[in-house]
Amino acid sequence: MKALLILFLFTSIAWSQNNTPLQKITNNTALSSKNALATYKAYNFANLWIQDRPTLGILGKNHQRLKIKILSAKQDKKDLNNYIITGKYALKEKIYSFVGTIYITEIREVKNLHFGVDNEYESQKIKSQGVLIAKYEFKENSPQKSNGILEGKLYSKWYLSAKNEIKYDDIELFSDSYFNNAFIGTWKPQPTASGKIANWGDYRVPNANDDFDIGAGEFFPSKKYIHQGWENYSPTKKENWWK
Template sequence: MRLISYFVLLLMGVVLTSNQRKPAENTIQRWIQSLTRESKKTMVDTDFSNILLDRRVPYVGYIGANYQKLSITFQRVHRTSANRYSVSGVTIVNNNRCNFRGTINIIDNRRFIHPTYGVDDAMKGRFRRRGCSVAKYKLMEDTRQKSSGVFSGYLLFYWYETVDGRIVYDDIDDYSDSFCNNQYAGSWRSNSTRKAKPCAWGQYRVPICGDLDIGAGEFSVNPKYAKYGWEK
């Protein structure tokens, strides 16, 4: 269940913009809290790799105060312990390609108290629970490559448990304009200059993105940012 509309997410992004568009940790935590307010802690003993590696749609994202387009692909996700995952992949910013390796650490699993059941309640009786997980991520680009750095921040992703006990990617609300999953928000710090830039990416929508996304039914780039890689 999505607990807040997409337009409220935009409003929160505007608040961020007034702070030089830097997604401070407390801003990100407020964003997560707003989306998980009507939920409670739950136990989940499963491998989330398939959800974290989901490729049904490419990630859409940005980096920097001018919302430069960020493309990111996870090529490998491997569970190394109960709550820790080893990941690797590729980022592309303004034609600059970097390989990365890193970790995702699950810090909270939650169950929604009042789940919805999709269009015409089509999913009623077809799942045991709907929930989400919060994680911290750290992705380190190869220091030997040009313009490399380190991504770090928080991840929020949604899942549901089927009647036979499987935990799967939650696409029950994919008909909704505000539908999204695998939402990452944080910062990138340059290996050479040590300067940090805000960044975020996700499937279908981008969290904490200010006025970058002006689409109603789907993600659509604000024309004033088109020249920062979005025209390609």
């Protein structure tokens, strides 16, 4: 659906930075106060981050377009909360490879399971649902001495299937406010430099300026930011810039 200016006010409120990332990604769904990290330690969450989903990102206060793709995620057998990551990101059409880690620090289960429109997922016997909170650090994989660093916090929605498998939670994908895998942090051109805002996520950009995303049913940048690398953006355009 094309961006509709008549819905700009609604969208701005929905994507305001006044709510916390955890409130946004769960759409204010009630979560347990208990950290269930120990309960889910033996499960593998790696598939959550290598999905074929539209990923949208911004760099800096002017919201320059940041393209990013996680190519592999492997659970560390020595520390099951740690995941070894490889991927690529692009700034102004220059592509950088990176390596790094995602380290899960907290898992919060939802208090009441959700099953989508007309409870279409109820028959799948979902065991639990929730959000994981992690810290991440990705470093440019380059022989240069001064390599860029992406670091911050990650919020990912998941559910546990009847087969005891962790699944990417897209049950509420029909909702205009849906997004997942919210990476919220900074990018530094080198370890000693000051950082710039660097946020990205699936389907929407987390913690962006209120006037940035004017899309109703899906993301679309406002004209104010088009010249920041969004000139050729289209919600229907499939990209494979990382290949």
